[in-house]
Amino acid sequence: MPAITDTRDRIIATADALFYARGYAATSFMDIAQALGISRGNFYYYFKTKDEILAAVIEFRLARTRALLDAWSQEEGSPAARVGRFIQMLIDNQAPIMAHGCPVGTLCAELAKLDHPAQPQARALFTLFRDWLRAQFDALGQGARADALALHALMRSQGIATLATAFRDPVLLGQEVAALRAWLADLSPNP
Amino acid sequence: MPAITDTRDRIIATADALFYARGYAATSFMDIAQALGISRGNFYYYFKTKDEILAAVIEFRLARTRALLDAWSQEEGSPAARVGRFIQMLIDNQAPIMAHGCPVGTLCAELAKLDHPAQPQARALFTLFRDWLRAQFDALGQGARADALALHALMRSQGIATLATAFRDPVLLGQEVAALRAWLADLSPNP
DNA sequence: GTCTATACCCAGATAGAC
DNA sequence: GTCTATCTGGGTATAGAC
Numbered sequence: 122m123p124a125i126t127d128t129r130d131r132i133i134a135t136a137d138a139l140f141y142a143r144g145y146a147a148t149s150f151m152d153i154a155q156a157l158g159i160s161r162g163n164f165y166y167y168f169k170t171k172d173e174i175l176a177a178v179i180e181f182r183l184a185r186t187r188a189l190l191d192a193w194s195q196e197e198g199s200p201a202a203r204v205g206r207f208i209q210m211l212i213d214n215q216a217p218i219m220a221h222g223c224p225v226g227t228l229c230a231e232l233a234k235l236d237h238p239a240q241p242q243a244r245a246l247f248t249l250f251r252d253w254l255r256a257q258f259d260a261l262g263q264g265a266r267a268d269a270l271a272l273h274a275l276m277r278s279q280g281i282a283t284l285a286t287a288f289r290d291p292v293l294l295g296q297e298v299a300a301l302r303a304w305l306a307d308l309s310p311n312p
Numbered sequence: 313m314p315a316i317t318d319t320r321d322r323i324i325a326t327a328d329a330l331f332y333a334r335g336y337a338a339t340s341f342m343d344i345a346q347a348l349g350i351s352r353g354n355f356y357y358y359f360k361t362k363d364e365i366l367a368a369v370i371e372f373r374l375a376r377t378r379a380l381l382d383a384w385s386q387e388e389g390s391p392a393a394r395v396g397r398f399i400q401m402l403i404d405n406q407a408p409i410m411a412h413g414c415p416v417g418t419l420c421a422e423l424a425k426l427d428h429p430a431q432p433q434a435r436a437l438f439t440l441f442r443d444w445l446r447a448q449f450d451a452l453g454q455g456a457r458a459d460a461l462a463l464h465a466l467m468r469s470q471g472i473a474t475l476a477t478a479f480r481d482p483v484l485l486g487q488e489v490a491a492l493r494a495w496l497a498d499l500s501p502n503p
Numbered sequence: 504g505t506c507t508a509t510a511c512c513c514a515g516a517t518a519g520a521c
Numbered sequence: 522g523t524c525t526a527t528c529t530g531g532g533t534a535t536a537g538a539c
Contacts, residue, residue, distance in 0.1 A: 146335075147425065160523065161515095163522075163523050165515095165516070167522095170516080230474065233412060233413065247475070272475065276472055279470065283421065283470040283471070287416075287421075287435050288435065341532080353507070354505050360534090
């Protein structure tokens with residue numbers, strides 16, 4: 122288990138941002154090296170192949186997502202408010218979403234087309250959200266339906282992100298976020 | 313205006329299939345040439361650059377989509393049945409969707425990340441569906457809401473395709489298609 | 504119209520000096 | 522640890538024979 126150096130972390134953070142903005146295949150070592158100010162040859166000291174960088178970036182995103190979901194769980198008192206935070210993410214990140222889509226959905230789509238072996242790891246990002254959402258719907262008393270509702274919320278977040286990217290339209294995004302909030306409110310009436 | 317030769321059509325059809333299955337950037341001239349049984353150099357006679365092939369493929373898809381929507385309009389007697397045909401498309405194409413996603417959504421997402429000049433042309437594919445769906449909801453008496461409902465149906469088709477690809481789960485797909493049909497039925501009660 | 508040959512570039516990856 | 526130099530392969534694109 123090699124020590125985590127500062128340079129290694131910076132490579133991962135830079136690759137994370139570039140993989141999101143430009144895609145995995147379209148991002149070259151030179152792009153990462155230039156953005157970082159180090160030489161191309163250097164990061165073969167930290168990663169033997171490009172796939173290893175991808176694996177590290179997905180691990181990084183998994184850890185960040187777990188921390189995000191934990192924070193939402195702590196900061197929001199009710200399950201409905203927690204799902205609300207999930208929905209709010211579409212508003213908070215609307216500029217990057219309109220420019221580059223959802224980081225999870227677009228990565229899974231790209232890896233599917235590349236028939237890439239890291240597909241299960243990327244899918245695990247979705248599973249984190251799915252399980253967390255299912256726990257919220259379960260707490261809302263939805264029992265057996267909880268997983269289907271979690272997938273439904275996840276599905277709509279993906280549809281919204283895809284259309285928002287294609288049409289570059291914040292009105293469309295806001296409209297569909299409102300509809301998603303209405304769907305949530307219908308599920309958990311607030312008397 | 314050059315004549316449309318048989319070879320040109322075959323290049324477009326092959327590129328169309330490969331761009332869908334593997335993505336635009338990941339598909340090389342050699343891939344297309346090999347799948348087609350012609351030499352690499354040959355199709356520079358028909359297309360000067362790779363971007364020209366992409367433009368021709370999008371034109372091809374636009375024409376095919378118009379023909380598809382016209383057929384649905386003729387074959388189905390009611391607006392609700394026509395929207396039903398749109399939804400049914402997710403079932404009919406579930407195998408390719410689980411493998412490669414929606415051809416329109418994934419192309420728009422890829423071109424967005426590449427910051428590619430053909431983005432408006434790709435978006436026009438979505439607009440064909442959007443306008444056709446809006447006409448159906450208009451005929452259903454939804455008036456001012458027709459466009460928002462069209463976008464909602466489009467949004468859900470995209471979310472379903474993205475999650476079906478990520479999870480490779482036909483059950484999930486069937487579940488969400490049923491929910492989409494229920495949404496449509498609630499809009500247009502059939503007494 | 505179709506082919507082969509090739510120019511040219513940039514990618515991922517390696518070797519070895521410092 | 523970081524660098525420069527370099528190898529090798531594949532990509533787009535061109536030239537020119539047939």
